Amino acid sequence: MLPGVKLDLSLPVGELTAQLVDVESVSGSEGPLADAIEGALRECGHLTVERDGNAVVARTDLGRPQRVALAGHIDTVPIAGNVPSRIDDGLLYGCGTSDMKSGVAIQLKLAAEVIAPAVDVTYVFYDCEEVEADRNGLLRLSRNSPASLAADFAILLEPTGGVVEGGCQGTLRAEVRATGERAHSARAWMGSNAIHDAAGILEVLRAYQAREPVVDGLTFREGLSAVGISGGVAGNVIPDECIVTVNYRFAPDRSTEQAAEHVRELFGGWEVVVTDAAGGARPGLHGPAASSFAAAVGGTPRAKLGWTDVARFSELGVPAVNYGPGDPLLAHSRAEHAELSAIAGCEATMRTWLAG
């Protein structure tokens, strides 16, 4: 057995982020990082630590009237020549710096050092967020031990640029299929070209007017986009099938069923197969813990447009928001980086709030 990586939770949060980045943890290969996190947290006598696959859950049990969950995924998208991390002019570069090892570093600092928070805290570290939904570690935890995720309020430390982002939009993918009849392309009129017919599908997309509904005080902004198209049999064959994959991002005032119905209606002239869908989450800013947290952060909360795992907390009945130091526009890019001052700022805000 290889010697494990040892994390030093006493490091400043930016340096701890760098240490986390340097332990590669592409989705499915989080074992060494999960081991290191578990090991470091087990040294904290005030925490109860549990392990589930490559997820780690640590909690205080102080009998406080409110419990807050701080959650973050420890996996990253594939490395793109951007590990190990490097610091340049106040910026920490590397895979996962923004999405979201800076958030994970904050969780670890708070877990280790805020020994007597004003609320009980559950720190959730999980795997496989960057891949297919059915591999998601938070989903697995919610099935294996939903009680471990129970809380009055949850904060997901996904990159938001230090702004509270409430809820999230749902996402639905569907295949819209144009059909035709094959023929030799030298006698095209003997067939019916499915790719030509797909022009109608693309016209629906081009003409689409997206809603911008206000939900619980936050303005969401929907979108309907082609994210894939494929068709063709051979260079000399009129194709009999063309599939346009569309992605509908819908505000949390619509259920997945309503979203699917909307897409089916739009593409009434073609076969529509919904391939996956995940409901959104309403903003989650109503309870006392949420209100006090939003006040502590300051500024104006905004709607989260991307789908995040706040929806899983929402499904468990836990209102949840996104708040983290990373920049969501930098996630998954080769030049991914995070500002050291922003990481430290978020940590300080949360530390003050937790201390009450």
Place this chain on the structure above:
Amino acid sequence: MLPGVKLDLSLPVGELTAQLVDVESVSGSEGPLADAIEGALRECGHLTVERDGNAVVARTDLGRPQRVALAGHIDTVPIAGNVPSRIDDGLLYGCGTSDMKSGVAIQLKLAAEVIAPAVDVTYVFYDCEEVEADRNGLLRLSRNSPASLAADFAILLEPTGGVVEGGCQGTLRAEVRATGERAHSARAWMGSNAIHDAAGILEVLRAYQAREPVVDGLTFREGLSAVGISGGVAGNVIPDECIVTVNYRFAPDRSTEQAAEHVRELFGGWEVVVTDAAGGARPGLHGPAASSFAAAVGGTPRAKLGWTDVARFSELGVPAVNYGPGDPLLAHSRAEHAELSAIAGCEATMRTWLAG
């Protein structure tokens, strides 16, 4: 070394076709069939036989004033559970029965049995017609030994349903590229969707009015079709590229350069890359040998709409037509078959014509 297959050229032409079908010769694997053809022809004392890769050329040298080439490819598309051949109700089923081992069987019968034709005859059997143009055996022959293909007139025994089909249309493929800018699909408005933009490309195709020009007395019918489309980065990304592959089938009054210019003009708003092009061939029905052949076959010659290797003869300055017993609509289908009576009928027509 495995014992070679031995062909019996004294069999009736339908049975000889069956024997050819039963020697699998998918493009690239024509060796055993080429060996068998070479072996059978070398037993004919009146022929000079040459071998070039898996192509075989046999010729009479009687000092006749005119020379005619009879050419056919010996390869087939991949077997689709349709070998060995079988006969049912006067139809011979199997891979290559129509395209074009029935034509090859006629060539072999005539080569073996018409010992003193009225014109000198060059029998050309070649490989790799069903695959990329640069592997084509007739192209290789035309480069290695153009003199071996010299003739006053050529007949390609491709399936035409027993009708003389003059010349062939050209074919050009081009990639028409729509571009955009990537963005997360939850914030689609920050990018520009290349698939949505490709709607314009498909609209051009849908609105296209194809020409039907008359060339040397035969009416051609052009066509412009999408034969492929692809685009998409991931299920949550606004794609920055969508490529539509179009196939332009053009009449032989246009050169490949003119065809390319036409396609570039049509898609002026997008990047166009011509990926391959092969010029057509004018009907080739003017010389004395062609005229006498058309008269012998009877009926009304029509234009060949698909591209065939007559274009290669045309490039060598040899007027050429297509004429064979197969049904072009059955080529490449699992249920490919040929009528035994049609094979025998074509053989008889050509035998009479060659005998003068």
